Amino acid sequence: MTKIRDEVLEANAKYAEEFGARGKLPIVPARGIAILTCMDSRINTFALLGLAEGDAHVIRNAGGRASDDAIRSLIVSYKLLGTREWLVIHHTKCGQELFTDEVMRNLLASSLETARWDGKQWQDTGKGPGSVESDYIDWLTIRNLNDSVNNDVQRIRRHPLVPASIAIHGFIFDVETGRLSEVTKTRP
């Protein structure tokens, strides 16, 4: 029993009371869209695109990167559930821009405690123990937002299980203005 658990269950009870016709939505996304975006807490995917429940698949991870797992999800999305148009959305002020694999590996090797950002770099808490397991993980960090969007769109486009007929658009979401800007789009 934690406070957060109790709060979300209470909020969910209210949501369920007003669920109404949403309970009859089919499994196939009505607008044939799948979105790949970042886990960032400032991104309200449906709201920022004017979508409602039932419209679109939403795939999210740290950075909104075209990881193997994101591609697994996109393939399920079109092959079984018929989406035809995919949006890759990265965003300004992304956490993935603030570190490198080397930084993350050093921080985790030193301690599993949350690091502190001092405005310029991450500060180790010095409260070990850590783990070298991080040496085996590619953190998919971002050096340049335009490049990360373009590269991810291209990685998806070139995947042998992705049909050429699917439209793939790349965007950057500005977390300070709420505005999307288009980086690229790849069409059949």
Add this chain to the structure above:
Amino acid sequence: MTKIRDEVLEANAKYAEEFGARGKLPIVPARGIAILTCMDSRINTFALLGLAEGDAHVIRNAGGRASDDAIRSLIVSYKLLGTREWLVIHHTKCGQELFTDEVMRNLLASSLETARWDGKQWQDTGKGPGSVESDYIDWLTIRNLNDSVNNDVQRIRRHPLVPASIAIHGFIFDVETGRLSEVTKTRP
């Protein structure tokens, strides 16, 4: 230029006009929560938990499974951005319950076109060409929802980079009632 692209950009322009104070939210999730859930279009993550922009990280993939990539994201979430409480949410009528690796591999080997569900099984369109690339992908299908939630919570709990101090709760979301039910929770 596609219709969907034009529609989401138009909807986004309206969203940005009313963005207001949300443009000043910090990168650290205010309520220290990270959520792992399915890409399913019927899941409006913030709404169903009573969360607002800025409250929580949201990680989504096909099934809401604890894939290596989801775990990468959860580790970034706590190590750099301080989340302390994680919710794993699978849901009823999930697409991942409707196939096996073998079914998906056969469908994709035959054709990259979208398959048809006839109420009992997936029907191949017969419109090749396909690809055997699918043989190299674990589709992370679900046989039993309670098991998938419990197993995913346990996989995260036992990961060497996940501190014992993080609370991990497992839920199933009912897409017909909008209601969450608690499957398990793992506490320190």
